Amino acid sequence: MAKVFARPESLVDMQNHYCPGCTHGIIHRLIAEVMDELKFADRAIGVAPVGCAVLGYMYFACDMQEAAHGRAPAVATGIKRVVPDGVVFTYQGDGDLASIGCAEIVHAAARGENITTIFVNNGIYGMTGGQMAPTTLPGDKTSTSPYGRDTHKQGFPIRVAEMLATLDGPAYIARVSVHSVPNIVRARRAIKKAFEYQIAGKGFTLVEVLSTCPTNWGLTPLEALDKVAKDMLPYYPLGEYKDVESEAGAKK
Amino acid sequence: MSERVLMKGNEAIAEAAIQAGCRFFFGYPITPQNELPEYMSRRMPQVEGTFLQAESEVAAINMVYGAAGAGARVMTSSSSPGISLKQEGISYLAGAELPAVIVNIVRGGPGLGSIQPSQGDYFQAVKGGGHGDYRLLVLAPANLQEAVDLVTEAFDLADLYRNPVLILGDGLLGQMMEPVLADLYRNPVLILGDGLLGQMMEPVEFRKLPKRELPPKTWATTGMRHHPHKNIINSLVLDAPGLEKHNLHLQEKYARMKLNEQRAESLHCADAEVVIVAYGSTARIAKTAVMSLRQSGLKVGLFRPVTLWPFPVNALGELVPKVKAFLTVEMSAGQMVEDVKLAVNGARPVHFYGRMGGMVPTPEEISSECVRVLGGVR
Numbered sequence: 001m002a003k004v005f006a007r008p009e010s011l012v013d014m015q016n017h018y019c020p021g022c023t024h025g026i027i028h029r030l031i032a033e034v035m036d037e038l039k040f041a042d043r044a045i046g047v048a049p050v051g052c053a054v055l056g057y058m059y060f061a062c063d064m065q066e067a068a069h070g071r072a073p074a075v076a077t078g079i080k081r082v083v084p085d086g087v088v089f090t091y092q093g094d095g096d097l098a099s100i101g102c103a104e105i106v107h108a109a110a111r112g113e114n115i116t117t118i119f120v121n122n123g124i125y126g127m128t129g130g131q132m133a134p135t136t137l138p139g140d141k142t143s144t145s146p147y148g149r150d151t152h153k154q155g156f157p158i159r160v161a162e163m164l165a166t167l168d169g170p171a172y173i174a175r176v177s178v179h180s181v182p183n184i185v186r187a188r189r190a191i192k193k194a195f196e197y198q199i200a201g202k203g204f205t206l207v208e209v210l211s212t213c214p215t216n217w218g219l220t221p222l223e224a225l226d227k228v229a230k231d232m233l234p235y236y237p238l239g240e241y242k243d244v245e246s247e248a249g250a251k252k
Numbered sequence: 253m254s255e256r257v258l259m260k261g262n263e264a265i266a267e268a269a270i271q272a273g274c275r276f277f278f279g280y281p282i283t284p285q286n287e288l289p290e291y292m293s294r295r296m297p298q299v300e301g302t303f304l305q306a307e308s309e310v311a312a313i314n315m316v317y318g319a320a321g322a323g324a325r326v327m328t329s330s331s332s333p334g335i336s337l338k339q340e341g342i343s344y345l346a347g348a349e350l351p352a353v354i355v356n357i358v359r360g361g362p363g364l365g366s367i368q369p370s371q372g373d374y375f376q377a378v379k380g381g382g383h384g385d386y387r388l389l390v391l392a393p394a395n396l397q398e399a400v401d402l403v404t405e406a407f408d409l410a411d412l413y414r415n416p417v418l419i420l421g422d423g424l425l426g427q428m429m430e431p432v433l434a435d436l437y438r439n440p441v442l443i444l445g446d447g448l449l450g451q452m453m454e455p456v457e458f459r460k461l462p463k464r465e466l467p468p469k470t471w472a473t474t475g476m477r478h479h480p481h482k483n484i485i486n487s488l489v490l491d492a493p494g495l496e497k498h499n500l501h502l503q504e505k506y507a508r509m510k511l512n513e514q515r516a517e518s519l520h521c522a523d524a525e526v527v528i529v530a531y532g533s534t535a536r537i538a539k540t541a542v543m544s545l546r547q548s549g550l551k552v553g554l555f556r557p558v559t560l561w562p563f564p565v566n567a568l569g570e571l572v573p574k575v576k577a578f579l580t581v582e583m584s585a586g587q588m589v590e591d592v593k594l595a596v597n598g599a600r601p602v603h604f605y606g607r608m609g610g611m612v613p614t615p616e617e618i619s620s621e622c623v624r625v626l627g628g629v630r
Contacts, residue, residue: 078318
């Protein structure tokens with residue numbers, strides 16, 4: 001019988017540590033599929049973050065470095081300058097990228113550093129136990145916003161894709177989601193484009209992926225997917241925010 | 253044939269790094285080390301290297317981490333407050349066993365402190381600085397030729413041990429001290445060719461040192477096309493037995509450094525009753541004091557640690573039975589003196605003289621302190 005669906009070769013055959021219903025596994029798989037399709041695993045060097053994906057260095061079948069919290073874009077910059085023909089990517093969550101690592105991501109983008117960042121935004125600190133993230137939606141309850149995020153006291157969520165798209169350095173910035181199959185297909189397309197742009201030397205690319213955290217949201221996996229559609233999409237609209245290859249280069 | 257050129261200290265250190273094969277430099281502006289990154293920004297493009305001005309010292313040290321992990325010879329430089337910011341990255345470098353050279357041109361502290369010379373970062377350099385049980389190799393040049401030679405050594409030692417190496421350059425005068433600097437150049441310090449490391453100018457020779465046998469960087473993340481198995485650069489070990497094992501491995505490496513890498517210079521110590529212990533620029537000033545005291549017939553010597561970690565306990569220990577007392581001189585409130593006391597282990601009195609806040613001790617001050625100590629032991 002012909003095999004029609006298999007584990008991507010660029011994903012290591014091992015059990016991962018993610019919670020049931022978490023979408024990290026889907027996003028890992030999409031990256032690995034693109035690595036397989038574009039055949040760059042043998043020259044890929046990934047950078048894992050601090051957060052839920054901290055063990056990501058074990059899961060991708062390519063060279064990996066584990067960075068300090070928020071510093072993955074700086075680490076990736078160092079790697080890319082040494083291995084300019086390598087395909088260098090960071091995999092970062094919202095606490096890592098949008099809070100402690102805000103300077104590193106902004107400046108890597110501003111430099112047009114020829115790397116790809118996969119930014120997983122689920123609006124919460126997962127690994128440390130569900131604290132408020134810079135991307136937590138107004139009113140959402142977390143372990144450090146137990147009465148709901150009060151924008152008067154705790155400020156507003158950061159829209160990373162829009163913010164970085166204002167810079168001249170990036171070649172491609174998109175926000176996608178993995179809460180439904182059509183969106184997963186679109187997310188794969190965006191991730192592929194980002195890596196294609198890097199391989200073509202076009203500059204900095206980032207794909208923000210709206211993701212779930214059933215465990216810390218206190219929802220079932222299906223309820224969590226619904227929350228992405230119902231609560232996150234209105235605040236974080238999907239689309240391509242920058243594309244140096246499209247004439248408008250603006251949100252489609 | 254080697255070339256002798258007249259260079260500023262910061263520039264000489266930068267050029268020495270390039271001569272040692274360093275092709276990647278990541279830095280951030282801070283006085284009084286700016287000539288170093290500025291020189292790199294001119295030179296690196298000429299040798300097809302990379303100079304990158306990072307958005308912060310934090311980013312710079314993490315770029316160093318990435319580049320070192322990809323197998324490059326890489327350097328960063330900064331001054332005290334910036335080195336504090338780099339401590340996170342330095343701990344990760346040590347944990348992931350990445351070779352890199354870090355230069356600290358020390359200025360006065362704590363806090364924003366001053367931009368005048370100081371040795372107040374000794375504890376930070378040799379006792380940790382960042383989190384966890386780790387050690388850096390810490391080299392303390394006292395003149396530009398030694399700084400140049402030690403930069404080459406630093407890259408080799410970093411590669412040999414897979415460990416970050418810190419070069420502690422003390423005593424660099426900032427703009428506010430220029431009139432004082434001019435005074436220093438007129439006093440006996442000048443006669444001995446003394447000065448302050450980063451800003452001083454003196455002839456240096458970029459000589460080819462004997463090549464060391466260095467292990468190939470088979471662990472570097474250059475992409476799997478270059479090696480059969482996946483390489484991972486990492487300092488995370490979640491299981492306790494595993495992390496203890498990793499720490500034991502690091503400790504074994506540090507023990508080898510202690511055994512093999514202690515370096516010091518002794519001057520007139522053979523018959524000395526009192527030995528001054530000082531490093532870096534302070535040692536050069538102390539040398540002036542020793543020479544003038546010797547001319548007066550007083551039996552004093554100078555012991556100058558070149559490696560601050562590992563501290564040269566063996567060479568210092570050999571002096572203990574021969575001398576009556578030690579006098580440690582530092583541009584700090586007394587930091588290295590603790591290591592001197594540990595090495596002497598109570599067998600002899602260990603005195604201390606220090607200046608702080610950017611004040612540089614004069615040979616006269618050191619001489620009179622030495623005479624006082626001599627009076628006490630007679």
